[in-house]
Amino acid sequence: MEALKTAEAAGAADGGAAAAAAAAAAVEAAPAAAAEPEAAAGKSEPAKDEARDEREHLNLVFIGHVDAGKSTFCGQILYQTNQVDARTIEKYQAEAKEKNRDSWFLAFIMDTNEEERAKGKTVEVGRAHFDSEKKRYTILDAPGHKNYVPNMIAGACQADVGVLVISARKGEFETGFERGGQTREHALLAKTLGVRLLVVVINKMDDPTVKWSKERLEPECKDKLSPFLKGCGYNVKKDGDVVFVPISALTAANVIQPFSEPGWIDGPCFLEVLDQLPACERNRDSALRLPILSKYKDMGTIVEGKVEQGTIRVGDKLCVMPNRVTVLQLWLDQEEVSYLIGGENARVKLKDISDEDIMPGFVVAPRGGLACPAVKLFEAQIRIVELLEHKSIFSAGYTAILHVHASAEESTIVRLTSSIDKKTGQRSKKPPMFVKSGAIVTCVIEVEQSVCLEPFEQCPQMGRFTLRDEGSTIGIGKVLALLDEAK
Incomplete structure (x- = not known):
């Protein structure tokens, strides 16, 4: 299994000088490069590749509160789809038993390092692959602990579909959902990072405190989650962006095969839900944008x-x-191909560049006029989620870590430019001095x-971002305009 690591703010700052030079170099190179025929790379329809699997590919990020059972769920999917053999499972069972963690053996498929196995907590974003008859899938198993949210962001920014794993066990759902739990923050971050479809998996339905009770699913879990998810921007109506699926990751009930034993489950199982999701729109004719993660x-x-x-x-x-x-x-994935299109995970071998000249957050793009801009100053619209108790006012001078695609950078609010009415969407004529939690504001960020x-209107994935401060998400936003530093 591979493991992806996030670019923390400090790491991103180390590559800042190169990124700063990027903007100037790109501008200087643009007039000459624009005339080159390769400047239009990424604009024509690729030829069919006989070696390529043309089934739709989806990235699934598994998110949710710590101990909801995400890694066990991912491990069970891989086992049930024959990605892991029985002998390997027996080995993991023995290892789990040695650590007095008998029920964790499936999680060991995804949690591959000793720290994760000893603590029973995912730290890095585990990655694995499986497929069905209709589609190909990449699993991104994100950490649930609040200390590793930046790692979770690195996973979610690659995802097409979010799988929000909820523990149905009495007390665990409530702990994950109330203030301070990661269920709320993960769901909000997923939407902010571009995850437009959400499969809410109610796990541990076989637990003795639940016993496949329909009442635990609905109204207890579903009725509490739906209003919050609607507030995050998801359409929770029937045939909307959100699907609820009850499962048991440990026993594989309702994961790959439908489970009808309780009598009240009449919907599709988890894999059927994935196969029935509408096809994602892939902008294969747009200018190439490939943010580098590692x-x-x-x-x-x-x-x-x-x-x-x-x-590409x-x-x-x-x-x-x-x-x-x-x-x-x-x-x-592991197969060599001649081209890749939007939505696919890329591994690219490059010529004429050293790995020392590359930092996470740099972007592979066409040359010349279609190159991706690199800036220090921009105007944005931000929804203030929840400010810290000791920093309860958002105004000029506020500092936070900006997370955008694979980048994490120190940022400062230069000035507020307007407040936005939540009902009408109208911008105020006069800029506010400050705003508090729950407000929507436009501002200039450096x-x-x-x-x-x-x-955001040109390329949503390159124009949506998250602001975090002292380990908490304080705002989500989108880029309105790129500004000259003189402004």
Whole structure:
């Protein structure tokens, strides 16, 4: 299994000088590069690749409060879809028994390092693959503990579908959902990071405190969650963005095969729900945008990330700002392919660049006029979620960590430009001096080091962001306009 690591603010700051140079280099190179034929890379329809699997690919991020059973659920999916053999399972069962954690053996499939197995908590974002007859899936098993939310953000920013895992066990659901629990923050972050479809999995339905009780699912869990999810921006009506599925990850009930034993379950099982989800829109004809999540050396420079839009092909002449590069090889999951399109996880071997010149958050893009802008100043619209008790006013001078795609940067509010009426959506004529929790405001934000951004209307994944302060999410926002530093 691979493990993805997030770019923390400090790490992102280390690469700031290169990112700052990126903006200038991109501007200087633009006039000459615009005339090059490769500047239009990512604009034409790719030829069919006989070796490629043309089934739709979806990234699933598994989120929720710590101990909801996410890793066990992911492990069970892999076992039931024959991605893990029986001998390996027997080995994990023995290891779990040695640690007096008999029921954790399935979680060991995803939690591969000793710290995770000893504590029973996911720390990094585990990644694995499975498929059905209709689609291909990548599992992103995100940590549930509040200390590892930045790692969870790294997983969610790659996802197409969120799987919010809830523990039905008496007391556990309530702990995860009340203030301070990660159920709320994870659901909000998922929506902010572009996860438009949410499958809410009510796990541990076989627990002695639940015994597959329909009342525990509805009204107890569903009726509490639905209003909150609606407030996050999800459509919770029938045939909307949210689907509820009761399961038992430990026994595999209602995971891959329908489970009718209680008598009241008449909906599809978890895998059927995934297969029935509407196809995601992939902007394969747009200019390429591939934010880099990680990099390493392997007979050359390899970068990993998700193609947010456009198409990348072997032989493309692109830029990882500010460097010009050529694509030597491409991999989709473990298979080498000749091209990748929007929504697919990319592993790209590049020519003419060292891994030392790359930082998480840099973006692979076409050269010239279609390159991705890198800026320090921009105007944004922010919804203030919940400010800290000792910093209860949001005004000019407020500092926070800005998380956008794979970047994490120190940011400062330069000035508030207007407040927005929640009912009418109208902007105030006069800028407010300050706002408090629950407000919607437009403001100018400055980051310490240049960040690759685009207005939300042009490229949503490059224009939505989260503000976090002292380990808590205080605001979610979208980029309205990129500004010159002189403004």
